[in-house]
Amino acid sequence: MTGPQSLPALRLGTRASQLARTQSGHVAARLTELTGREVELVTISTEGDRSSAPLDQIGGTGVFVAALREALVADQVDFAVHSLKDLPTADDPRLVLAAVPPREDVRDALVARDGLTLGELPVGSTIGTGSPRRAAQINALGLGVEIVPIRGNVDTRLGKVRSGEVDAVVLARAGLLRLERADEATEVLDPIQVLPAPGQGALAVECRADRPDLITLLAVLDDVDTRAAVTAERTLLATLEAGCSAPVGALAEVAWGDDGDELWLRAVVADPSGNPSIRLSATGVPTDAAALGHRLATEMLAEGADQIMAPVA
Numbered sequence: 332m333t334g335p336q337s338l339p340a341l342r343l344g345t346r347a348s349q350l351a352r353t354q355s356g357h358v359a360a361r362l363t364e365l366t367g368r369e370v371e372l373v374t375i376s377t378e379g380d381r382s383s384a385p386l387d388q389i390g391g392t393g394v395f396v397a398a399l400r401e402a403l404v405a406d407q408v409d410f411a412v413h414s415l416k417d418l419p420t421a422d423d424p425r426l427v428l429a430a431v432p433p434r435e436d437v438r439d440a441l442v443a444r445d446g447l448t449l450g451e452l453p454v455g456s457t458i459g460t461g462s463p464r465r466a467a468q469i470n471a472l473g474l475g476v477e478i479v480p481i482r483g484n485v486d487t488r489l490g491k492v493r494s495g496e497v498d499a500v501v502l503a504r505a506g507l508l509r510l511e512r513a514d515e516a517t518e519v520l521d522p523i524q525v526l527p528a529p530g531q532g533a534l535a536v537e538c539r540a541d542r543p544d545l546i547t548l549l550a551v552l553d554d555v556d557t558r559a560a561v562t563a564e565r566t567l568l569a570t571l572e573a574g575c576s577a578p579v580g581a582l583a584e585v586a587w588g589d590d591g592d593e594l595w596l597r598a599v600v601a602d603p604s605g606n607p608s609i610r611l612s613a614t615g616v617p618t619d620a621a622a623l624g625h626r627l628a629t630e631m632l633a634e635g636a637d638q639i640m641a642p643v644a
């Protein structure tokens with residue numbers, strides 16, 4: 332072969348966590364497989380990794396993304412891979428979402444002591460999660476369990492079950508699968524009960540807007556159905572004017588309907604203080620995913636979603 336081998340390796344910016352490095356490694360390997368271009372991982376440390384303070388005190392999940400974006404803008408890396416659910420909904424005009432690769436399992440998973448499921452956890456059991464979305468949806472099931480705020484990477488959170496600090500934790504199944512630890516889950520939570528975060532299980536491949544060469548190259552990683560789904564979920568989140576740490580769950584899926592592909596969107600705004608949640612769904616077409624997200628969010632706002640999300644003092 333000629334050509335590709337003589338080009339310099341592309342620099343992929345990634346967070347330092349094991350999960351981030353693993354998923355970035357998969358993206359790098361796939362890009363090399365499809366284009367012949369070599370890719371090297373460049374680790375960027377973020378505030379979210381350095382601090383163990385609650386996310387809402389250090390700027391929300393956006394802290395995971397900010398340092399990678401700065402490295403892109405400063406031309407220290409050619410492109411970056413993020414967990415899509417950590418990406419703020421506001422666009423950065425200097426950057427482009429060049430690809431959304433095929434999505435991993437979207438669902439949340441329970442990892443409980445002694446192989447227990449949610450329904451088997453005795454009243455008074457503790458479930459560790461720092462996510463208001465997970466806390467509110469689990470509380471809504473009325474199981475009499477107690478939510479304990481915890482943070483940390485996947486390994487740290489799993490360790491809190493093993494050490495007995497909590498009876499269970501809830502995490503994204505995608506993270507467990509990528510780390511080859513999915514067998515530690517004791518129950519996969521059905522989205523009928525617990526809807527995942529908008530963008531959960533998906534990755535975002537981002538590069539500078541002034542790099543048309545890269546935008547074209549990275550497009551080979553894009554998956555049309557995943558992009559449509561996350562566009563609907565994220566437009567819903569943006570229209571609700573909710574942040575990444577708001578108690579909002581959303582899941583869009585492409586399905587074959589009578590008139591071709593349909594996009595089905597389900598969403599919940601759950602109330603952490605225990606009041607009834609708002610749970611609605613709508614269908615549209617994948618080619619107009621943003622319109623679907625906007626329409627469902629507008630319906631949820633009409634039902635009082637903004638009241639539920641109003642910051643509690």
Ligand SMILES: NCc1[nH]cc(CCC(=O)O)c1CC(=O)O
Pocket residue numbers: 392414415416417501502503505506530531532533534
């Ligand atoms: N906010 C942290 C975060 N960002 C992405 C994932 C998991 C992988 C994914 O959803 O793509 C996680 C961990 C978790 O929620 O358990």
